[in-house]
Structure formats: C-alpha cells, structure tokens
C-alpha cells in the first residue's frame with residue numbers, strides 16, 4: 063500500500079439517496095465518525111437528473127421531484143457535523159481488509175474503514191449487452207444519458223426517437239422527448255408486458271399516443287454516421303424472430319432502456335463473489351457480503367423500482383453497520399453527542 | 409511542392425510517413441477522415457503476428473517476420489505498449505497435429521524465432537482454461553499485442569514532430585500526372601508532389617484508377633469481433649488460434665493491449681466498403697468457434713463489438729512502383745498481417761522511392777523518441793500519487809470504468825483528438841462496460857471547450873456524426 067493512510071469508523075461510498083439514508087441511519091444509531099464520499103460535485107446521485115415528479119409518495123407522503131427528494135436528505139446531511147462529506151472523490155480500489163483507495167483533486171488516499179457501506183447505485187445495460195446487431199453510428203443513447211443531456215445540460219439528442227425496452231427511464235424519456243418537440247416513433251419491448259411502472263406507461267406513453275410494440279425486438283440498426291433507421295421484428299414465446307414480421311422505423315435516435323445492473327466492481331475487486339445474473343453480492347443475509355463489516359445497500363444491492371424503497375433498504379443497512387461497529391468495539395464503543403468532534407482512532 | 413504525398417493515414421501511411429521523416433524531405437499525408445486511424449487500422453485484432461500462418465513464398469510472409477522485429481523497436485521508441493504474449497495454434501486430432509508440424513517447418517523456413525510444439529502437460533500448466541480436448545499446440549513466443557490506434561496516433565505524432573504535414577478531412581478526388589510531378593486534388597485543395605504513395609487501404613484501387621492503373625481491385629472481407637469484460641482476462645495467457653484455413657487465420661481468442669479479451673474475427677464478403685455492420689450470425693459463429701477452444705467463454709460478457717474490413721487484392725500484398733505512372737508507389741491489398749508488416753512495408757516503400765530517383769539524405773536531428781503518454785489504468789498507485797502531485801488534473805477522474813482522468817483527456821485533445829472516438833481510441837475513456845453512459849456529457853463539454861466549438865458540433869467520428877441535435881440555450 064502506498065500513499066498516506068487514514069482510519070475511519072464508517073465509510074460510505076456513494077452520495078445518492080442510498081448513501082445519504084445509510085449515513086443518517088447509522089448516525090441515528092450513535093455512530094459518530096462517518097465519511098460519505100461522492101465522485102460528483104454534489105450529493106444526490108441520479109436523483110439530480112430526475113426532474114419529473116413521483117418521488118417520496120410513501121416516505122414523505124408527498125409528491126416530489128427527484129432533486130427535491132434528494133434535497134431533503136442533503137439538508138440533513140449538511141446539518142449533521144458527524145457526517146463528513148467528501149465530494150469529487152473517486153473510489154478506485156478496495157481491498158479484502160476494507161482499505162479503500164480514493165482519488166480526489168490533488169491527492170490519492172488510502173482509507174482503512176472499520177465498517178464500509180457501498181451505495182454505488184447501478185448502471186444501465188447497454189445496446190452491446192443485448193447484442194443488437196447492425197452499425198455503430200452516433201445517436202444511440204442509454205436512456206439515462208439522454209435524460210441527463212436534456213434535463214441537466216439542456217441538450218436535445220435527436221428529433222425522431224425509437225425507444226428499445228420499456229424500463230421506467232425509457233418511458234419517462236418518451237414523454238420528455240415529446241414535450242421537447244421531438245417525435246417518439248415507438249417503444250419496442252421484447253416481453254409481453256412493460257417492465258416499468260403502470261403509471262409511467264399510462265402517463266408517459268399512452269397519453270401521448272406513442273405506439274408500444276410488445277413481443278418485438280430491434281433486429282438491426284442502420285446508419286453510417288448517425289442512426290437512420292431500425293429494423294423491428296416480432297418474436298415468439300422463446301424470443302425467436304417470427305419470419306415475415308419485419309418492418310422498419312426511420313429515426314435519428316435510439317434510446318436503450320433495457321434494465322439496470324448494480325455497480326459492484328469495487329467489492330468484486332475485494333474478493334466478494336457476485337451473482338452471475340444480477341451482479342448483486344452473494345451473501346447469507348440482506349445487505350451483507352462475505353467480508354465482515356462490508357455492506358451494500360440501495361440499487362447496488364438490488365435494483366429497486368422507486369427511491370422510497372432504496373431509502374428504506376439503506377436505512378436498514380445503516381443500522382446493520384452501526385450494530386456491527388458496536389459488536390466489534392464492545393465496551394470501548396461509546397456513542398458521542400453530535401457536538402463532539404468525530405472520533406479519529408489512533 | 410512536396411517531395412512525397414502519402415495518401416492514407418492508417419498504419420501503413422503513418423509508418424511510411426515516419427520512416428520518410430528521417431530524411432530531408434517535404435512529406436504530406438492526406439487522409440479523408442477527420443482523424444488518422446479511422447480506416448481499417450482502427451478495427452482489427454491488434455496482433456503483432458510472429459509469421460507462423462503464411463506460406464513462405466509470399467511477400468506478406470517475409471514482411472510479417474521483419475515487421476514483428478521492427479515493431480518492437482518502434483514501440484520502444486514511441487512509448488507504445490507492446491506485450492509479447494506468445495501464441496498457441498491448437499490441434500484437436502492426430503491429423504491436426506500433423507498439420508502443425510507442417511506449419512512448424514514453414515515457420516522455420518521463414519526464420520520465425522523460437523517456434524516449437526508443446527504437449528498437453530505444458531498446456532495444462534500454462535493455459536489452464538483451454539479445452540482438455542486440445543491435444544497439442546504450436547507455440548510461437550514472439551507473437552505480441554499492441555493497441556493499433558495508439559500505435560498509429562503515436563507514429564503520426566512523431567512524424568509531425570519531424571516535419572511531416574498531416575491533413576485530415578482531405579479526401580483525394582483526382583490526381584493529375586503533370587510529369588515530372590503530380591497534382592493531387594483533395595476536398596481541401598490541390599497538393600503538388602514529386603512522388604505519390606498510395607496507401608489508401610480499402611480505396612487503394614480507386615486511387616490507382618485516378619492514375620490510370622486498372623489491374624488492382626480490392627474486395628472488402630468483413631471480420632466481426634467481440635470484446636469481453638476485463639473481468640475475464642484470466643481466461644487465457646496467450647493468443648489462441650485454431651489451425652488456419654486456406655484464406656484466414658480462423659476465429660481466435662485474443663488478448664488486447666487494453667486488457668479485455670476479444671474473440672473473432674469472422675471472414676465474410678462485405679456488401680460494400682462502408683459496411684461495418686455486425687450480425688447475429690457473426691456472433692453465433694464466433695462464440696461456437698471459440699468455445700470449442702476455451703469452453704468458459706460466454707456471450708454474457710460482451711461489452712462491445714465491431715466489424716473491420718480487410719482490403720483484399722488477391723492472396724498477397726501488392727507493393728510496387730508503377731511503370732505507367734513513374735513516381736507512384738502502390739501499396740494495396742494490405743490485409744492481415746498488415747498492422748504487423750507496416751514498418752517493414754515502410755522500409756520497402758522507401759527503397760522503391762529511392763530506386764525511382766528520390767534522393768534520401770538523413771536529417772542530422774531526427775527525433776526518434778516520443779514521451780510515453782500517461783494512462784492511469786496502467787500505472788501503479790505510487791506513481792498515480794506522484795502524477796496527481798504534479799498535476800491535479802490526474803486526480804479528476806472522468807471515466808469511471810477505465811479510470812481516465814481529465815488531464816489525460818485534455819492531453820489527447822492537445823495531441824490532436826477532435827472527436828469522441830479519437831478521445832476513446834487514445835485514452836480508453838468511454839470504452840468500458842458502461843459505454844460512456846456516465847462520462848459522455850463531460851467529455852463533450854471538454855472537447856467543445858478546448859476546441860472553442862459549440863457542444864452541438866461535437867461529433868462521434870466526424871461530420872454527420874454529431875452527438876446532439878439542439879442546444880436549448882440557443883432557442
């Protein structure tokens with residue numbers, strides 16, 4: 063191990079709803095040295111680009127947008143001195159002994175964590191993961207990237223859009239593109255039903271008269287420099303193309319919304335086995351891993367439909383981590399008042 | 409007036425340019441794409457072949473062995489990563505073992521260093537994930553891997569440093585032979601040159617026709633390749649080949665310079681020279697072929713795929729000076745192992761130019777070396793720490809999957825990257841498992857900022873491939 067080493071009680075990787083809820087829950091259980099690291103320049107994670115409403119129905123009993131939902135937690139985090147936030151900090155490696163290597167502007171640092179919660183969220187499955195054949199022009203976007211381009215950057219990716227997969231982000235983006243003046247030609251779903259929420263299917267797609275083709279898949283992408291059209295084909299129960307059912311849709315943009323996968327490459331680096339199918343850690347109890355004191359919560363643990371479920375899961379995980387710290391520290395553990403300085407060991 | 413105009417900025421064109429930049433000559437490279445290496449040289453297997461699969465009588469066989477030797481020197485000089493991983497050509501039956509022995513004789517005739525047969529015991533020790541059904545293999549230790557585009561960019565950069573001009577976005581449209589020189593017309597205007605080298609890859613036959621040469625016809629042969637997640641890098645230690653067929657080296661399990669395993673390529677006739685599409689059939693063919701050799705390979709681990717086109721003009725390379733157009737050198741049909749042979753081709757072309765009367769006087773000050781580009785993914789933590797202290801930009805990570813910092817991206821732009829693909833090829837940013845889901849916006853903004861262009865003008869790989877259509881701020 064090279065570079066300076068510091069020791070911390072509880073380190074949480076990821077400043078989205080999961081990481082924030084876990085930090086607050088652990089704090090609620092008496093943990094007084096918490097480091098929350100986030101690679102972006104602000105907390106909130108993916109919620110920052112979800113400007114649509116529908117967040118917080120269960121937890122806050124209110125209808126909030128993504129950023130509003132995040133803000134509620136950010137405010138609490140910022141007013142809790144025992145939780146230190148480290149932004150623009152990138153976790154690059156993790157060892158079996160829970161030493162986390164981070165890079166931040168100006169420094170590489172090794173952090174030995176007594177307990178570690180990974181709240182790293184998930185990434186979108188790509189066109190490549192579902193092997194859509196054809197060319198590789200500009201104009202193919204993971205739906206979440208398109209969402210960020212429109213909602214955060216004010217950039218409209220294209221004028222004529224086909225969406226593959228009826229995941230929630232895809233459905234929400236169907237509405238977003240339509241409101242931005244683009245034409246959404248169709249949503250193509252290989253299953254016989256949407257994998258998104260019913261309310262999204264109704265409010266984002268049917269209300270705008272966007273056709274949804276269930277039991278269909280995209281069999282080819284055409285276009286040299288920019289997407290020009292896609293070839294669509296109907297499939298049978300075994301997902302085999304039905305001969306003679308092919309048709310083409312012209313478009314300049316293809317959004318891919320075919321699901322999410324937990325981002326667990328760091329714990330895999332530490333030796334935790336991941337489930338082949340789900341990319342979640344293989345473990346005996348929820349939120350734990352084979353490494354004692356290493357926890358996983360939120361969408362990194364399991365892909366949830368709504369932020370409220372992520373919050374609930376992460377609160378449990380924050381408590382688990384606090385219990386773990388209490389157990390390994392035995393009598394030497396003494397909850398501190400929030401006014402005391404975060405305890406640095408040795 | 410230029411001494412030499414080289415048409416084509418691929419591995420061959422830039423190798424020739426760098427070789428000629430040793431001499432007191434005015435050299436220009438004309439490339440139709442927005443950046444060098446956007447032709448055949450960007451989509452291939454990246455193998456520096458030892459020279460084991462080509463019949464001894466052919467020109468390409470000789471140039472391959474020589475090229476393998478020269479590439480090591482060039483990689484050293486330019487600071488490009490070259491890894492000598494070695495290759496295994498595997499045999500499943502007695503009959504195949506017999507054929508391996510014939511390949512061994514051919515390889516020895518070509519003086520390929522160190523080639524020998526290895527048995528099952530050796531294979532089990534050195535290549536544990538190989539199918540137990542493999543009975544023996546031919547081992548060629550000098551096979552290596554390199555990043556083909558990084559090699560081309562570094563060759564181009566070194567040639568530039570030594571005075572070569574490189575004009576991109578400059579498609580050659582006509583050539584006038586106004587003896588004793590040529591006027592090469594391009595989309596960016598005319599260039600006068602005493603000598604013309606045609607290294608136009610797939611389009612070399614078109615350039616030939618502009619000069620009245622009609623006996624060169626190039627047929628594109630498509631190769632589809634599939635890149636797997638780095639997590640599977642442990643599956644092989646060497647390049648794994650089946651026995652070659654008449655026309656190709658077969659479908660291989662490849663190690664790439666970036667650490668990802670790769671499988672392919674297929675070999676099918678392409679519809680056109682622009683047809684870079686992949687297919688479901690190609691995928692199935694590749695995976696059934698490679699699973700026979702390494703059963704644990706799985707489609708599930710695919711993170712990217714592409715197709716490349718081999719510029720085929722008969723069985724061998726065509727490298728010759730043209731009688732009908734004195735002063736013109738044709739370099740056509742440079743299919744595999746063209747990447748390997750490129751530095752040897754460059755030497756051969758230089759000799760041909762001299763025979764045609766070009767005076768070659770060495771420069772006193774030739775800058776043969778280039779400072780190695782930094783890739784955080786390839787350096788040890790201790791070094792990362794030092795780099796960050798030198799420049800905080802190294803501590804600002806943009807691409808999470810491949811660990812590429814803002815400083816590396818800025819450097820790539822300073823070194824000439826003008827497109828997202830250009831940045832990807834130089835730095836690996838956006839080349840990982842998330843395919844740029846997270847970093848594309850940041851890279852676009854950096855590219856726009858450094859080049860002083862609007863974000864809407866940022867392209868994937870040149871005009872027509874703009875990434876976004878409208879900026880709301882302009883409304």
Ligand SMILES: Cc1cc2nc3c(=O)[nH]c(=O)nc-3n(C[C@H](O)[C@H](O)[C@H](O)COP(=O)(O)OP(=O)(O)OC[C@H]3O[C@@H](n4cnc5c(N)ncnc54)[C@H](O)[C@@H]3O)c2cc1C
Nearest residue numbers: 416418420440447448449452453455580609631746747748
């Ligand atoms: C699938 C595949 C796998 C391969 N694997 C290997 C391997 O592992 N090892 C190996 O040694 N070789 C391999 N090869 C072969 C190798 O890629 C080629 O031999 C090599 O890249 C050819 O380089 P080039 O410079 O001749 O062609 P290119 O890279 O195509 O360069 C020609 C350039 O000319 C430009 N051009 C064309 N027309 C004009 C015009 N009118 N005006 C201006 N510019 C023009 C093009 O844009 C292009 O950039 C492989 C090939 C394929 C397809």
